[in-house]
Amino acid sequence: MSGLTLVFGLFFYLSLAIFLVGFLAKTWKYAFTPAPLRIPQTPAPVSAAGVPVRMFQEVVFFKSLFRGNKLLWIGGYLFHLGLLFVLVEHLRFIIAPASSVLNTLVTYDLYSGFVLLAALTFLLILRVAIDRHLYISLASDYALLLLLLAIASSGLLSRFWDGGHIRMNLPQIKAFIGGLVTFNNIGSVPTNKLFLIHFSLVMLLLIYFPFSKLMHSGGLFFSPTRNQVDNPREKRWVTPWVKTRPTATLPSLEQQAPAAAAAPVQETAEVEG
Numbered sequence: 001m002s003g004l005t006l007v008f009g010l011f012f013y014l015s016l017a018i019f020l021v022g023f024l025a026k027t028w029k030y031a032f033t034p035a036p037l038r039i040p041q042t043p044a045p046v047s048a049a050g051v052p053v054r055m056f057q058e059v060v061f062f063k064s065l066f067r068g069n070k071l072l073w074i075g076g077y078l079f080h081l082g083l084l085f086v087l088v089e090h091l092r093f094i095i096a097p098a099s100s101v102l103n104t105l106v107t108y109d110l111y112s113g114f115v116l117l118a119a120l121t122f123l124l125i126l127r128v129a130i131d132r133h134l135y136i137s138l139a140s141d142y143a144l145l146l147l148l149l150a151i152a153s154s155g156l157l158s159r160f161w162d163g164g165h166i167r168m169n170l171p172q173i174k175a176f177i178g179g180l181v182t183f184n185n186i187g188s189v190p191t192n193k194l195f196l197i198h199f200s201l202v203m204l205l206l207i208y209f210p211f212s213k214l215m216h217s218g219g220l221f222f223s224p225t226r227n228q229v230d231n232p233r234e235k236r237w238v239t240p241w242v243k244t245r246p247t248a249t250l251p252s253l254e255q256q257a258p259a260a261a262a263a264p265v266q267e268t269a270e271v272e273g
């Protein structure tokens, strides 16, 4: 095994470990963070059965974003759709032989790549061109968009730029990634510079993921504004963590203010007239 293969192999496993442990730890924290108040964002479901329906609409259609900001919805929705297709199509580097469904999808990989790139560019333009977006944008928002843009551009560049020679190296890339994922027969890493850039940027994204706002992917399901039922008039809300504690008793009057409790009760003077 060459030194370069060892470096990139270790880089892959380290990034993956940081991503998995970080993602699970953060999601665990979200799951057990007390939600002491009833704060569903209305209109909200009035029965527990309505909650999965609401979550489905949020996850699949980004419903509340659609109500709130149409431009952002278009950019965000196309970005997520493009990303989903690109990631599924990338399974061709792991699954061998590629299934027929995957083969059909892969024929459209170029479209997904362009949708991803266009949506990311649009989201970046929105941040700088609209005052409201510019005002709330942080350096980390731009850094994330630029990182994703660099990943999508380096991937797409390999399709058009012959100097990249990625296409010729595809079998070697497949052997390397397939070996890493199955812990078996890891081929030597392709020395193609464009591939190494694309791959390294993806590993950086994996490392940054648990510390970034990308954690909304796990956090959404635990958001009290989205997963609570709007029924405070029908059912008294008792915070779940109160049930796990010993029953709270109010301190007696003597415990609260001994001097006041000892003082004789004043007779109220009757007003005559």
Ligand code: HEM
Pocket: 083, 086, 089, 090, 093, 109, 110, 112, 113, 114, 116, 148, 151, 152, 153, 154, 155, 156, 158, 159, 166, 167, 173, 177, 195, 198, 199, 202
């Ligand atoms: C370990 C992970 C990854 C590996 C090994 C990898 C590898 C590759 C390779 C070899 C290509 C060129 C395919 C060809 O020429 O047929 C490519 C294309 C591309 N990659 Fe990646 N990639 C990875 C992750 C990602 C991620 C996370 C994204 C998006 C955020 C992405 C976005 C793209 C895009 C947009 C293209 C061009 C369209 C396509 O061929 O699907 N890649 N990638």
